[in-house]
Amino acid sequence: MTTSKPLVIVTRKLPDPVETRMMELFNTRLNMSDEPFSRERLQSAMQEAEILVPTVTDKLDAALIEGAGPNLKLIASFGTGVDHIDVPAAKKKGIIVTNTPGVLTEDTADMTMALILAVSRRLVEGEKLVRSGKWEGWGPTVMLGHRIHGKRLGIIGMGRIGQAVAKRARGFGLSIHYHNRRRLHPEIEAELEATYWDNLDQMLSRMDIISVNCPRTPATFHLLNQRRLALLQPHAIMVNTSRGEVVDEDALVQALANRDFAGAGLDVFEHEPEVDPRLLKQQNVVLLPHMGSATIEGRIDMGEKVIVNVKTFVDGHRPPDRVLELDF
Template identity: 70%
Template sequence: MPPKPVVVVTRKLPDPIETRMMELFDVRLNIDDRPMTQGELVEAIKAADVLVPTVTDRIDSSVLSQAGPKLRLIASFGTGVDHIDLASARQRGITVTNTPGVLTEDTADMTMALILAVPRRLAEGERLIRTGQWKGWGPTSMLGHRIWGKRLGIVGMGRIGTAVARRARGFGLAVHYHNRRRVHQDLEAELEATYWESLDQMLARMDIISINCPHTPATYHLLSARRLKLLPRHTYIVNTSRGEVIDENALARMLVGGELAGAGLDVFEHEPAVNPKLLKLDNVVLLPHMGSATMEGRIDMGEKVIINIKTFADGHKPPDRVLETMF
């Protein structure tokens, strides 16, 4: 790779990151911040030594099959890599990196915000005032549910799941979790967390479910229609991970039918499209995939991208290489 590799960035990044990239690399920026079409992505990977995509860019085998001989690194701006065909990249000798760790606290904050917002009907109350329908305080108006003492089931006890658990303890929630592997006993003791080897058994006993696992082939529709049916009717679901982890159609049907108490969703199965049924429900809080959207987080992400590119260009292994076995 040349000393100043050609770096193609698919979306607009924070100004300090773009400025630093321009100093270090031969960079092609997306000033208009218009999502690239599939054809434009193909042209980008033909010209680039390094591609910097985001979670909305689908880097599948059909795109990678047209990569130019120069493309050696995909330095993704984000933690999830479900938008990249890792197997195809490996076959073509293309290294893939991501930006782990820097979004943990921001995403956990948003998860906790939704855990509070849905049972206490915060969004519904805000709409009531904005539409001029609020007639004043009443002893039985806008009654929600207390979260203190309730059981929180965390699906995926990685960095973010652990950060959510720490926050949840401060709000008096009893922490339960399901994970591919049980966490270390010291962490379990710190969080006072109860491990469930069986996801089905955990789901059937929780008051609130928080989805914090990555989207992989193994977790696609992990909360399937069958598993959603296991949830008690009083359960709330919060998802700040990936929409594909939940069968969104089944979830919408159950919410409409009163089979679940409510949901807080920051991600959707077919983003940016949202199931129309969800849009009509007052007991659902919908956010535009903003769980990690802080200026500090985005700059931290960009700095990780720069370090990964610079390290790779200098002939070393970048610190945030993604291995297929990790997902």
């Protein structure tokens, strides 16, 4: 790196405090319109920049990375997941990839619980009923949902977010169960009062609520496929605040339409921002626009992590949030 300020190109509009600090520290080019970069614009930015700050909406595949200019040495992603970046291709090209882990844990866990409550207690349907002007007052059988206290919650992916969900769920009186590629340390298990299931199929068939909190990796693509969705009990609900690709959306639509299980809460979609039109017609699903991490505090924390990663790299040190291939 040269002693002059490096050229940092940011692909989306970030919170003002983050952009201001980046302008102070680096030769920063911002995206004031917040219009997502086209593939051609991404390629141009990667040929010119020394540091690229993309988001989850930027798909940096092997071809784009291979076409990057010789000055691009760091991709400091604004986000926790890196499934939008071909990390092995970046490593081959000599480009370091960083992300912003840990800062969205509490926000995403909050949204997971919100979806569990929204689906179980039919909150969206109730709100629509009031707005429609058709509500005729309280009645013994009006808008009946299901109690979550005393139910079994099965968490798929017991990392930071999964554990934060478990802590909240215990406060609601839920029994905690989980499936993870690695079993938690016994002390953490005991603290969460969590039951480990090595066999995902066995857990799915016994839970009242399923929460998807695992990352999107080749191993988790369509982890909940048609066969596994069929294992859910008729009264069960499923919420996903992770990545849309973890659930086979076509199979999910069919299962919801057939009432194979009671309902779902989705903050992510397999082909977002496109949403399957058939999902929009289902009354037993709550749909949100990927807003699980959308808090002012969380976004600023993400930006500060990006700045730390970039500044550390510019100063000639190892960025603290470097993504390694073994993370996959």
